[in-house]
Amino acid sequence: MPEGDLVRKLANQWDEWAGEALLLTSPQHRFATEAAKLNNTVFQGAHTHGKHLFLEFQNELYVHIHLGLYGRFVFQSVSTKPRDTVRLRATLGSQAIDLSGPTQCETLDAEGKAKIHARLGPDPLRQGDSIESLLPWLKESKWPVGKTLLEQSKIAGLGNIYRAEILFMFGLNPHTANSAVRESEWKSIWRLSQDLLEASVARGGSIKTTGKDSPLPLTVSKRPSQTRAYVYKRTGAPCYGCGTPILQEEQASRTLYWCPSCQA
């Protein structure tokens, strides 16, 4: 389900429980032993890096969660019986948070957490992160831009929707080599990523690149109403910039949507 913005928003929700001792169970049982170890210890707060979520408990122990494609959190009343697919239920008072379908849910110490950070690139949502350290590599790299934007070890937090939308907003052909994109343009891409992700977090984690808080792409003169995206999942529909049907193809093993004319 998520790209980095939604994960950050979920972390913010978790943070409302910071400082409290939580009841942890695993209705599905796959996380039962781990949950028991942390049960009733004080939740210190949530951290994120890209799409990775870290729930910190006492003694620098972290529950590392990656939602992957199917994972999700459901916030509800404790009186609602959890589905039997729920990997982890956290309870505080009358409230419960259910986690199901994560690609990852494991307990890590500080060292384990550091290893995760080490394999992730800068995150547009993280305080102090910048694209600066990536520029030398980008300058030499033959990778297509459309692959780079999905690569979490380069930029952490963007996903398939933002990839398509950002490429469109810059009029970039997805197959353009990294080295063919000017440094100033990379910096603009980074800044736009920050703006889009932050605006989404503020909205509660729902992606909408066509919104009034996003800049208009050069080729688009009017904001499309109704739609939340310029090209994502709009295969065959007319481009908002030029009317050309939006194309769909596979790039970096994900479906990419783009306008062959505006992104020539």
Next chain:
DNA sequence: ATCCGATGTCAAT
């Protein structure tokens, strides 16, 4: 009732 795709990643080839 069944099928299918999805805002993701990694290990194995």
Next chain:
DNA sequence: TTGACCTCGGATC
């Protein structure tokens, strides 16, 4: 590059 992981909602029959 491909398959496995894993869940659920919406489309289809």
